[in-house]
């Protein structure tokens with residue numbers, strides 16, 4: 001048995017047995033090495049999926065589905081927009097790689113030329129002096145129709161699909177830049193009539209498209225997520241709760257209103273101070289009525 005075993009490997013001759021054993025060893029070493037490399041690449045891509053890999057995976061998953069007959073306002077193809085539910089209280093969704101790097105750069109280029117200090121909507125009886133320091137970013141409004149490159153139009157289309165709220169309900173994009181130390185204290189995007197007076201229309205949802213990475217700080221924060229920290233003594237400058245790190249091209253959608261139209265108190269959010277780097281973000285506020293923008 002031993003001999004036969006030897007023959008199987010060495011072909012019966014000990015003089016050619018050694019090279020074969022050597023090549024087998026080399027083969028298994030290389031197989032192991034490349035196998036590991038493949039595996040570790042997969043690990044990495046789990047953290048931040050490569051768009052191409054993701055597409056392939058989705059293609060596989062959806063190949064068995066054929067598009068249905070569609071209505072005259074529908075589309076003849078299937079589309080996938082990956083998202084993660086970050087929270088139900090408030091309803092918040094994360095969209096990795098919602099926009100391309102090229103799109104983000106194109107938006108920043110257009111906004112740079114017309115930045116001005118960001119403004120605040122004042123409550124009844126509130127003065128600008130009282131709200132100093134609440135919102136320290138610079139920004140500008142750009143509507144998709146002003147953007148001759150078509151980038152904002154494409155983004156607006158995709159946001160409309162992700163929310164199923166028509167483009168006509170969106171305000172113009174508010175493109176913001178936060179430099180080191182700049183922030184936006186936690187606030188609501190919706191306007192409580194008790195504080196702001198009667199409203200002709202209300203902000204239902206907000207879509208934030210991060211246009212840059214930020215080295216440190218600049219997270220979007222939801223301090224009241226799942227009812228946490230909701231005591232009257234809460235310090236609105238605190239960056240505690242659910243935090244979303246800005247990364248170029250990623251989107252964040254959250255709803256400020258419940259489906260019955262009342263304000264979701266857990267939708268309070270802010271922008272933590274930038275500690276290192278610079279934060280660029282394009283915000284689209286979506287209303288319950290058609291807007292003029």
Ligand SMILES: *[C@@H]1O[C@H](CO)[C@@H](O)[C@H](O)[C@H]1NC(C)=O
Nearest residue numbers: 257258259260261262263264
């Ligand atoms: C609206 O909906 C929320 C969430 O379901 C609920 O907590 C609240 O009581 C409702 N308010 C009214 C006025 O119906």
